Amino acid sequence: MSDLNTDICIIGAGSGGLSVAAGAVQMGARVILIEGHKMGGDCLNYGCVPSKALLAQAKAAKARGGAEPQDFRTAMDHVNATIATIEPHDSVDRFEGLGVQVIQGYAQFTTPHTVKVNGTTIRARRFVIATGSSPLVPPIPGLDGVPFMTNETLFTQHDCPGHLLIIGAGPIGLEMAQAHRRLGARVTVIDGASALGREDPEATELVVTQLRHEGIEIIEHAQVEKVSGRAGAIEVQVKGGTIFAGTHLLVAVGRKPNLERLNLDAAGITHDRNGIKVGADLRSTNRRVFAIGDVAGHGQFTHLAGYHAGLVIRSILFSLPVRARHDHIPRVTYTDPELAQIGLTEAQARQKFGGQLSVQRIGYDQIDRAQADGRTDGFIKLMVARGRPVGVTLAGAQAGELIAPFALAIANNLKLGAIAATVLPYPTLAEIGKRAAGAYFSPKLFDNPMIKRVVRMVQRWLP
Incomplete structure (x- = not known):
């Protein structure tokens, strides 16, 4: 050429x-x-598409009452079929x-x-x-001599691991921990710091508690010192000498x-x-x-x-001027329950805005659709400064979907009144965002003596 x-x-x-x-x-x-x-890159072949396809199959297995022996192979067939369906577009x-x-x-x-x-x-x-x-493959002593998976090789499995060890309790590690647990594997997750360490601690606790309830062992603040073993018999030793044994190893410590x-x-x-x-x-x-x-x-x-x-x-x-901003980019951890975040967390917002910040927290248990669905675990936390949303944390069912109106608002610098004034169909989980916005305005309306005096005056003058 x-x-x-x-x-x-x-x-x-x-x-x-x-x-x-x-x-x-x-x-x-x-x-x-x-x-x-x-x-198609990582997203199509090793990331977003296969991981969400696997999570969907794992959720279906849980809904059926638990995994059957053939479920893992069926799930991986679904992963490959999903990739194949999308491939022509890329x-x-x-x-x-x-x-x-x-x-x-x-x-x-x-x-x-x-x-x-x-x-x-x-x-x-x-x-x-x-x-x-x-x-990212960290320089852990012994790792180069042990068979291990990353997200690039994870989806080539055909048989369910007996006991999957995962190094890294970030989004990838926890998503794949839940998927494999629901499809029949024992799972142990090990992290040198806190699980989902960059996220709101209250939201993280909700997710981690659910994963532990499903039987996933999550070991935090345990620095991995070495790895040893062979295929089917792998050991991970952490600082202090504790050893975790499993059949397979997934490394998910970042990129x-x-x-x-x-x-x-x-x-x-x-x-x-x-x-x-x-x-x-x-x-x-x-x-x-x-x-x-x-x-x-x-x-x-x-x-x-x-x-x-x-x-x-x-x-x-x-040849137009452009300026990238990144304060309006949402992120979601697709565990069940999901954890979604846009803008500042509560801690970040308090540090930046101090006394100007208002935080509204609404639980899923206050939303009629969540009660009807039996999915009342979860909450929204809305951070507002100067009348505009500056951050939203959502933890619960469909959190990744429910973050959307706030992504719109923050991207376009909308005032919170735009969400409060929106009419939503009833009953839907999306009402949680409107309810949080309304909670911000309620004290200004209902606890304002001036408003009450105006209302009484109007009532006296009405014919």
């Missing part, structure tokens, strides 16, 4: 890269898309049909203006790095940006262990090169990559 010239060269065909490619080519730009592994054929030139291989910068892939040099007006992230193959120094692109250094416009220190999604160092969410993609399209195609 001879050397190529293009308007936009995108490195990485995960969620963000595909969004930029599809949008740019359909608006008239020449686009080259380079992918060294699988189209495929080489689809993107070439849109007009994108897709090159399968690993790109490496050779100068600030060029990359090389499979021996071909590509020069572009603008580059977009969207290479995503991969599982690292995929930067190693890019030769970023040749392009003058500053980076560190957290990713590529970008400004609010998502440009790197090389003004021709943008970075989006996981490699940009602002979070590791598919929806964040999609948001970045939209900004980059505006900047590159129309």
Whole structure:
């Protein structure tokens, strides 16, 4: 293949890269898309899609009264079928049909203006790095000599583990702990700090308590010192000498940006262990090169990559100024109950706003639909400052769905009255958000002596 010239060269065909490619080519730009592994990236093949498919099957098994021997294999068949159904949307054929030139291989910068892939040099007006992230494997003594899984290999299993050991009690670790427990495995989760340590402690307690109730052993503040054993007989030793034995091991301690193959120094692109250094416009220190999604160092969410993609399209195609913000990006842990967060947690909001902050807490038990469904465990915690929501914590059934109106409000800087004035169908769980907003305004209306005097005066003058 001879050397190529293009308007936009995108490195990485995960969620963000595909969004930029599809949008740019359909608006008239020449686009080259380079992918060294699988189209669709981590989200489709190893992350969001397979994990949620597995969780759905685990929830169904619990609803049936418990796992049967064939349930695990059936669940994995469902995982593979789900990926296969979505794959065509992210495929080489689809993107070439849109007009994108897709090159399968690993790109490496050779100068600030060029990359090389499979021996071909590509020069572009603008580059977009969207290479995503991969599982972080910590330097635990003995780990390199023991068979272990990450999210990239977890979904290749065919048989249910007898006893799954999980190092890491973050979202991935706890989601997969619950899925495997509901599908018949014993599960032990080990973490050197607290489970879901970045989340609101009250919300975390609700989730962790439920997981423990289902029989998942969660060991917190236990630093792993070494791993030993063989397939089917693995031991994890923590500080203090306690040993946890199991048949399988999943390492879920975090992720690292995929930067190693890019030769970023040749392009003058500053980076560190957290990713590529970008400004609010998502440009790197090389003004021709943008970075989006996981490699940009602002979070590791598919929806964040999609948001970045939209900004980059505006900047590159129309030369419009863009400024990424990240205070309005929600996150969800898809355990049952779910835990959703947007904006500041209560602790963060109190530190930032002090006495200006109002916190409203409404339990699911105050919502008629939750009572009807028998799902009354959970709550919403709404943080309000200067009449606007600055953070929301939701823990309970469908929390990931119920966070949506607050994502809208915070993204668009809406006042809380916009939610309080919304009419919702009755009975729905979504009423919990409106109820929390109403609780903020209630004292201003019902405990205000001036309001009461006005009402009495009006009543006296009415005919």
